[in-house]
Amino acid sequence: MKKLFGKPESLTTVNHKYCPGCGHGIVHRLIAEVIDELGVREKTIGIAPVGCAVFAYDYWNFDVTEASHGRPPAVATGIKRVLPDRVVFTYQGDGDLAAIGMAETIHAANRGENITVIFINNAIYGMTTGQMAPTSLLGMKTTTTPFGREAKIAGYPIKVSELLVTLEGTTYLARGAVDSAKHVLEAKKAIKKAFEIQLSGKGYSLVEILSQCPPNWKMSVPESLEYVRKEMMTQFPLGVIKDKTGMTV
Amino acid sequence: MKKLFGKPESLTTVNHKYCPGCGHGIVHRLIAEVIDELGVREKTIGIAPVGCAVFAYDYWNFDVTEASHGRPPAVATGIKRVLPDRVVFTYQGDGDLAAIGMAETIHAANRGENITVIFINNAIYGMTTGQMAPTSLLGMKTTTTPFGREAKIAGYPIKVSELLVTLEGTTYLARGAVDSAKHVLEAKKAIKKAFEIQLSGKGYSLVEILSQCPPNWKMSVPESLEYVRKEMMTQFPLGVIKDKTGMTV
Amino acid sequence: MKQLMKGSAALGEGAIQAGGGAYFGYPITPQNELTEYMSRRMLEERRVFIQAESELAAINMVFGASVAGARAMTSSSSPGVSLKQEGISYMAGCELPGLIVNVQRGGPGLGNISGSQADYFQAVRGGGHGDYQVIVLTPASVQEMYEMPSMAFSLSEKYRTPALILTDGILAQMQEPMELVKINAARSGDQSWILDGCKGRAPRKIRSLLMEEGALEAHNRHLQKKYIEIKNKEQRYQLINEQAEIMLVAYGVSARVCYTAVQEANRKGLKVGLLRPITVWPFPEKIIQELVPQVKAFLVIELSAGQMVEDVNLAVNGKTPVYFYGRAGGACVTPEEVIKEIGKI
Amino acid sequence: MKQLMKGSAALGEGAIQAGGGAYFGYPITPQNELTEYMSRRMLEERRVFIQAESELAAINMVFGASVAGARAMTSSSSPGVSLKQEGISYMAGCELPGLIVNVQRGGPGLGNISGSQADYFQAVRGGGHGDYQVIVLTPASVQEMYEMPSMAFSLSEKYRTPALILTDGILAQMQEPMELVKINAARSGDQSWILDGCKGRAPRKIRSLLMEEGALEAHNRHLQKKYIEIKNKEQRYQLINEQAEIMLVAYGVSARVCYTAVQEANRKGLKVGLLRPITVWPFPEKIIQELVPQVKAFLVIELSAGQMVEDVNLAVNGKTPVYFYGRAGGACVTPEEVIKEIGKI
Amino acid sequence: MREELIIAGFGGQGIMFTGTLLSQAAMMEGKFVTYFPSYGAEVRGGTAHCSVTIADTSIGSPVITHPDSLLILNKPSLGRFGPRLKKGGLLVLNSTLIEDETSIGGGQVVRLPATDIAEKIGQITVANIVALGKYLALRKIVSQESVGQALEVLLAKKKKELIEVNKKALLAGYEYK
Amino acid sequence: MREELIIAGFGGQGIMFTGTLLSQAAMMEGKFVTYFPSYGAEVRGGTAHCSVTIADTSIGSPVITHPDSLLILNKPSLGRFGPRLKKGGLLVLNSTLIEDETSIGGGQVVRLPATDIAEKIGQITVANIVALGKYLALRKIVSQESVGQALEVLLAKKKKELIEVNKKALLAGYEYK
Amino acid sequence: MPKIIIAQSKCKGCELCILACSKKNIRLSQKMNKKGFHYVEIIDPDNCNACGLCFQVCPEVAIEIWK
Amino acid sequence: MPKIIIAQSKCKGCELCILACSKKNIRLSQKMNKKGFHYVEIIDPDNCNACGLCFQVCPEVAIEIWK
Numbered sequence A, B: 001m002k003k004l005f006g007k008p009e010s011l012t013t014v015n016h017k018y019c020p021g022c023g024h025g026i027v028h029r030l031i032a033e034v035i036d037e038l039g040v041r042e043k044t045i046g047i048a049p050v051g052c053a054v055f056a057y058d059y060w061n062f063d064v065t066e067a068s069h070g071r072p073p074a075v076a077t078g079i080k081r082v083l084p085d086r087v088v089f090t091y092q093g094d095g096d097l098a099a100i101g102m103a104e105t106i107h108a109a110n111r112g113e114n115i116t117v118i119f120i121n122n123a124i125y126g127m128t129t130g131q132m133a134p135t136s137l138l139g140m141k142t143t144t145t146p147f148g149r150e151a152k153i154a155g156y157p158i159k160v161s162e163l164l165v166t167l168e169g170t171t172y173l174a175r176g177a178v179d180s181a182k183h184v185l186e187a188k189k190a191i192k193k194a195f196e197i198q199l200s201g202k203g204y205s206l207v208e209i210l211s212q213c214p215p216n217w218k219m220s221v222p223e224s225l226e227y228v229r230k231e232m233m234t235q236f237p238l239g240v241i242k243d244k245t246g247m248t249v
Numbered sequence C, D: 001m002k003q004l005m006k007g008s009a010a011l012g013e014g015a016i017q018a019g020g021g022a023y024f025g026y027p028i029t030p031q032n033e034l035t036e037y038m039s040r041r042m043l044e045e046r047r048v049f050i051q052a053e054s055e056l057a058a059i060n061m062v063f064g065a066s067v068a069g070a071r072a073m074t075s076s077s078s079p080g081v082s083l084k085q086e087g088i089s090y091m092a093g094c095e096l097p098g099l100i101v102n103v104q105r106g107g108p109g110l111g112n113i114s115g116s117q118a119d120y121f122q123a124v125r126g127g128g129h130g131d132y133q134v135i136v137l138t139p140a141s142v143q144e145m146y147e148m149p150s151m152a153f154s155l156s157e158k159y160r161t162p163a164l165i166l167t168d169g170i171l172a173q174m175q176e177p178m179e180l181v182k183i184n185a186a187r188s189g190d191q192s193w194i195l196d197g198c199k200g201r202a203p204r205k206i207r208s209l210l211m212e213e214g215a216l217e218a219h220n221r222h223l224q225k226k227y228i229e230i231k232n233k234e235q236r237y238q239l240i241n242e243q244a245e246i247m248l249v250a251y252g253v254s255a256r257v258c259y260t261a262v263q264e265a266n267r268k269g270l271k272v273g274l275l276r277p278i279t280v281w282p283f284p285e286k287i288i289q290e291l292v293p294q295v296k297a298f299l300v301i302e303l304s305a306g307q308m309v310e311d312v313n314l315a316v317n318g319k320t321p322v323y324f325y326g327r328a329g330g331a332c333v334t335p336e337e338v339i340k341e342i343g344k345i
Numbered sequence E, F: 001m002r003e004e005l006i007i008a009g010f011g012g013q014g015i016m017f018t019g020t021l022l023s024q025a026a027m028m029e030g031k032f033v034t035y036f037p038s039y040g041a042e043v044r045g046g047t048a049h050c051s052v053t054i055a056d057t058s059i060g061s062p063v064i065t066h067p068d069s070l071l072i073l074n075k076p077s078l079g080r081f082g083p084r085l086k087k088g089g090l091l092v093l094n095s096t097l098i099e100d101e102t103s104i105g106g107g108q109v110v111r112l113p114a115t116d117i118a119e120k121i122g123q124i125t126v127a128n129i130v131a132l133g134k135y136l137a138l139r140k141i142v143s144q145e146s147v148g149q150a151l152e153v154l155l156a157k158k159k160k161e162l163i164e165v166n167k168k169a170l171l172a173g174y175e176y177k
Numbered sequence G, H: 001m002p003k004i005i006i007a008q009s010k011c012k013g014c015e016l017c018i019l020a021c022s023k024k025n026i027r028l029s030q031k032m033n034k035k036g037f038h039y040v041e042i043i044d045p046d047n048c049n050a051c052g053l054c055f056q057v058c059p060e061v062a063i064e065i066w067k
């Protein structure tokens, strides 16, 4: 018998601390599979964020460093410039990447750093238990928008991938989701493509993944999947937002 | 006899410390004229940046506060939310607004803060004597790009106004220049429009002004004007980049 | 009437009752409940609440709101407060009032989210650049969490320098009975520096850049004079058992631990007392100097590797032995440990 | 052969000769010449130079480059160094080596651009959060500016904690004859923590988050043990006139001022000496304690309102009088003023 | 009088509510009380617990190292907190979820099938209150009536409909033999 | 020997170059020397100045409060630095740009039309070197020859063609009566 | 016949696999694992086609499929 | 006839007004002001049409025009 599906080598056997149904675990596995498939586990350095995925270094079976909240792009820049032939990626939440880390995100993208950014957009601050994120939808009730997010007070959900489009340094920008097996497989393709771009030295790639956070959305898992499909995907349409390499996924 | 042209009331009589030919002085006057014309001098609060315009508080004849480098949008937010019926504007250089202050810039814009941002793009760090700015053109020799700005190392010139277009919070984005009397007059119209938008409560407005910095560009004043016209305007085309109000200047 | 309240909520309500007009925060454990409390209550009161994009933005929004004349505040926990240091130095330089709350957690780096007291130096020695001080208050109960914002705002305005409430994850998270007593919300100090538009007056400028020869030195002399005045007038503390031979010194949550230890030690017949600084800047050095002749030893207790103990040493200046016991990294000292340490003296 | 060199350029060249592999900076006066020097020389040497988008980004790039095994550094001046405090705390927590240069200027706030020494507390008391220390070195000549990066890198690697060179606008801007002596670039300390891909070994992790019960406390105990070892082994200083009755204590540029004052005082027959700390953390307290019996008074001179004087006081512990003279806000003390102060003792 | 109690179980078992409820009751009786939650924030999974100290005189630290009593609702919590129990202390166990039979050195171990009892009452989520009832029966720290009143205060606003079933659970635990 | 000199004028008058040149010459003569510029950075306009200390023994602070000598090339600088001159000190003035006739208490005031002389030499920008020549003639801190050699070192790389005119200016100043 | 292994100890009962399975061949168990989660189980091993959809969505990588 | 006043003390001789004047009616003076700048002067007051272009570009607001 052959193992068709199972834990990739680039994952450790440590159990996740994520809530039931959380998308983080799925994306961790996708990254690990891609790294295995590309055969780069032994030359990969990952950067874990401050967010629910802060313990990601325990889950990946390759070198991983922590970074302070919002600064993974700067840390990645430091690593990649020193070791240009290694594979360097950041894994960041929407608070990390688009709130406190917005300047670092834009500038690493603009410099066209030859790194890959995996961006988990769950429209909420998961780890700190449910505050508004820059990507929270209008009207969304969070612990810091108890009356729903109102644009006048708290601004609009930021479309990060679209925002980065105008920067010449960005090579590949795509958005996926992990609400269904179909989307999971598509997301994996985008992630793989992003890493391939890095391996061929073509510059900055970012894959945004819409991800469910049932407890902080105050929803059951099925409800949260519906929310991803009905609400999130309307605001954040799936697909390739930019591809300078001209290839399609 | 009638005074046709002269110092507006909103300027003090203090002499500028700017270098000969610098665009800052022109834009200071335009802002002062607009404020006079709108009759809002007594309810205006300006925010001076850290940059060559750091002493702007001495030049304007209304309330002005300092802000730490890059943070004028946050300071403006604090002021405007407390005093929503006052006129609040920031005056910022490209280093201040687009490098260290990028996160604050994006988020104030995204919140649609009802403020006006006057953005002096001189493609250089003037005050600190000529280092590369986020807007420095490729190939430009600065004190920190002695061999010319190279995209691989230092990234691309950022088009700030274009970058902000995707943010729903931005109401009006325009780019002008002060290389000639014609452009000066156009820039003034854009500035006036930006303040009018604030006065009517329509939200965030930003006017980017291409400005010459002869000494740090290592050029004579006429050469610097040519550089603005030939090089800067190619990379940063003049005009209205976004206008949600639908009106034209 | 008493009610159960969480420390962080009490602090938030206290700030609101004190007339806090603008709150700017960014989530971080263990101070999230404060931000969340404010997100609801400030809007209910039609005041300003913004979840800022970062701690840096938050402190600079406080700067702006303060410039505009509001009682403005921000709160965070250790890593986030590190990010505010430049802004705090600017506020001190510009002589702006304002309130910063640090709900300390275990460090350094990301550390953990347990209560800690390892940011003492940062608070009282100026973690930012330049010679400046902020007034640092340390509550030790939920009741004090509620009452201290008012004190902080008014000292801050009186002396035109930022105030910091230095608390920790334990006090912020705990609940105990407290009373929503009436809070004084009267603004104190001169207000002729506020920027609200120059109607009917000369324009005003707020700045800390002083390039003219000698100007910054003169400004620093002015600041130092003010700091000395604060040192002379505003040292606050609580003293339990004045006649004690062994005097514990502790603030905030560790003072509570010491309180239990003192009770037990006294039961055993030991002459142990507790000096609890309420202001840690200005540090209550006068009372320490007064206690020196009678006290055989000071024992400083902190949830850190030893920071406030330096202030005690500086005040005692070698005249009485000073001992230290602490636990760093988010661990909490127990009354039993304190008693054991007393035994060692 | 001697040559005239600017302090900042000397420091930059010294870092390059010491094998500095990656520099990340952001412009700020009075350290611009250092960033500019590196922008040319690092590229010439095919090493890493980035003008970061901010000081925050710069320190985190240093974090990354250090993780990847490079001798990494950043430089800034006071306000910019305040912004690095969170990052420095993370580096200390993660036990990463690295070099931070602070070319101090007048504060607080935007202040001015003259040389100053008012960030001493920030450097030695941990301006960031948590219980941590960085090794702080203070050059006093252009020659030392050149030689110190090597010392900083190797101490930093040996003990796996960041090092900081605390200098000022005067030393950075001045020129004087110096020699480009050969610099030791050998990497020191264990390197088995570097992340460069897990080829042929188990994956490595760098982190400062320690959530398991007791883990962060244990980590802090480990750190404190290391700090005590550094305190015991690495106190460095220069002592002029060991037999002096009045001992000046000063570092960096104010030590130079004192040097002139000592010469003149000696000419007048006064028994004045100078203790110049070269490391200010660890502070050379042992030599101070040794000097106590013979010295009638210490006079601490700083370009600040008085910061290092506390370390002198803590070391002396009341056994000898300690005096202070300083000027804050970017003003420079003169030898005449020092002599006048000596006269007052 | 001074009682230090740790309540522990899975997140979702109402651990925090049980602690707050007891604290509220103590306060209403005019006692000194502190309540301190373990904040699960920034840690997903694992157990939740809280510490309640009730005394006649004012209370120092709300952190409890060696509790007088333990109320343990799931198995992992037993492993974590069991060893910390003060010598001779009281351990109340939810035997529905904890099959463990080891005794605690010198202390009193009381097992009750709190989840089963709660299920019988018709609301599985009140197992915590059942256990609290038993605990109160053993240690008369506060009266059953005060807890009943506290329930009314705490549930008055949003969950009025749950007051009755909680009171039932409290009684069931109190009277469980 | 110890000489503290401040050189001041407009930005663009070669103030910094003059100071570096003198320092280079002093170093080449084996003397101790420190050079400290006033950094115009972050201040536009105003005057530029630098401080040069030359001595036989090692030098402490490079900051000069009361200079032994002043080399003043424009009027605003006279107002700023004149009052700081040590009693009995030397003041060399560029009389082309400074009409001022006030004397400095007790000191020696020497006026030379440095800009005029430079213009005659055919390079208005070497007025600074003319003034330096005069200063050296009065205070023989370093020899004319050393300054000549220093000129060759400093201009060797990029501005070789300017060496001669600078030497001429130096001599003209040196010999000006 | 494919072999499908679900690690009970890893499963958090999120039901994502249940929703994903085209064969509706997975259900929640009545039993709880040590972490307090009702884990899932295969209803009919013979009915599984080894399509791996359940694996794709499982955040815990709790499912292994052999054939 | 318009009156045009150029404040010599404010002028920095940047020549922007010279470049802007459609009448080519402004020139650099041989003289320097206190700040060390060659300031500008009107060549022929009668030739000025008060168009204000010089004013528009002057960074120093050194020009005043009356009519």
Ligand SMILES: Cc1ncc(C[n+]2csc(CCOP(=O)(O)OP(=O)(O)O)c2C)c(N)n1
Pocket (backbone or CB within 6 Å): A050, A051, A052, A053, A069, A092, A093, A094, A095, A096, A097, A120, A122, A124, A125, A126, A127, A128, A133, C026, C027, C028, C029, C055, C079, C080, C083
């Ligand atoms: C400087 C700093 N600020 C704030 C925090 C607290 N914090 C931890 S995670 C987080 C946000 C997490 O949200 P996100 O990045 O969206 O990740 P998620 O948990 O949703 O995956 C915050 C604000 C911190 N640790 N450090």
Ligand SMILES: Cc1ncc(C[n+]2csc(CCOP(=O)(O)OP(=O)(O)O)c2C)c(N)n1
Pocket (backbone or CB within 6 Å): B050, B051, B052, B053, B069, B092, B093, B094, B095, B096, B097, B120, B122, B124, B125, B126, B127, B128, B133, D026, D027, D028, D029, D055, D079, D080, D083
């Ligand atoms: C935190 C901090 N970093 C850096 C500086 C130094 N600094 C002053 S102005 C400036 C940039 C000026 O450039 P820009 O914003 O483009 O304004 P300009 O001078 O060109 O008008 C910098 C980096 C500072 N004062 N504070």
Ligand code: SF4
Pocket (backbone or CB within 6 Å): A017, A018, A019, A020, A021, A022, A023, A024, A052, A122, A126, A127, A212, A213, A214, A215, A216, E044
């Ligand atoms: S809180 Fe949300 S993002 Fe965090 S682990 Fe739980 S489900 Fe995932």
Ligand code: SF4
Pocket (backbone or CB within 6 Å): B017, B018, B019, B020, B021, B022, B023, B024, B052, B122, B126, B127, B212, B213, B214, B215, B216, F044
């Ligand atoms: S340096 Fe450039 S921006 Fe600054 S005043 Fe001079 S010309 Fe203007």
Ligand code: SF4
Pocket (backbone or CB within 6 Å): G004, G020, G021, G022, G023, G024, G025, G026, G042, G047, G048, G049, G050, G051, G052, G053, G054, G055, G065
């Ligand atoms: S492999 Fe396919 S058919 Fe089999 S259980 Fe999984 S989803 Fe269902």
Ligand code: SF4
Pocket (backbone or CB within 6 Å): A021, G006, G010, G011, G012, G013, G014, G015, G016, G017, G018, G039, G040, G054, G057, G058, G059, G060, G061, G062, G063
């Ligand atoms: S998807 Fe995984 S964790 Fe979720 S129920 Fe299925 S097996 Fe369990």
Ligand code: SF4
Pocket (backbone or CB within 6 Å): H004, H020, H021, H022, H023, H024, H025, H026, H047, H048, H049, H050, H051, H052, H053, H054, H055, H065
């Ligand atoms: S007003 Fe017009 S014509 Fe007259 S000087 Fe100025 S630009 Fe020339």
Ligand code: SF4
Pocket (backbone or CB within 6 Å): B021, H006, H010, H011, H012, H013, H014, H015, H016, H017, H018, H039, H040, H054, H057, H058, H059, H060, H061, H062, H063
């Ligand atoms: S534009 Fe103004 S400053 Fe420039 S030369 Fe003309 S008058 Fe003088």
Ligand SMILES: [Mg+2]
Pocket (backbone or CB within 6 Å): A093, A094, A095, A120, A121, A122, A123, A124, A125, A126, A133
């Ligand atoms: Mg998120």
Ligand SMILES: [Mg+2]
Pocket (backbone or CB within 6 Å): B093, B094, B095, B120, B121, B122, B123, B124, B125, B126, B133
């Ligand atoms: Mg600029």
